[in-house]
Amino acid sequence: MEWFAGCIVAKRDLFDLTPRGIRDRLEKLEKEGTLESKKVGARAIVWWDPEHTTTSGKD
Numbered sequence: 282m283e284w285f286a287g288c289i290v291a292k293r294d295l296f297d298l299t300p301r302g303i304r305d306r307l308e309k310l311e312k313e314g315t316l317e318s319k320k321v322g323a324r325a326i327v328w329w330d331p332e333h334t335t336t337s338g339k340d
Contacts, residue, residue, distance in 0.1 A: 304326075307326075311328065316328045316329065316330060316331075317329055317330075317331045
C-alpha cells in the first residue's frame with residue numbers, strides 16, 4: 282500500500298484477487314457499513330473508512 286494525498290492506495294498486485302474481486306469486496310464492506318464510497322468519474326470510485334476520516338482537513 283502507498284500513501285497518496287493523505288490516503289492509502291492499494292496496489293492490485295498485493296492481493297490475490299482480480300480487479301472485479303477487489304471491487305466486490307469493497308462494495309460488500311460498504312453494504313455492511315464499514316466503508317463509504319463516492320463516484321468521482323465515469324469509471325472511478327473512492328472508498329474510505331468513515332471512522333478514520335475527517336472533513337475539516339485537521340486530525
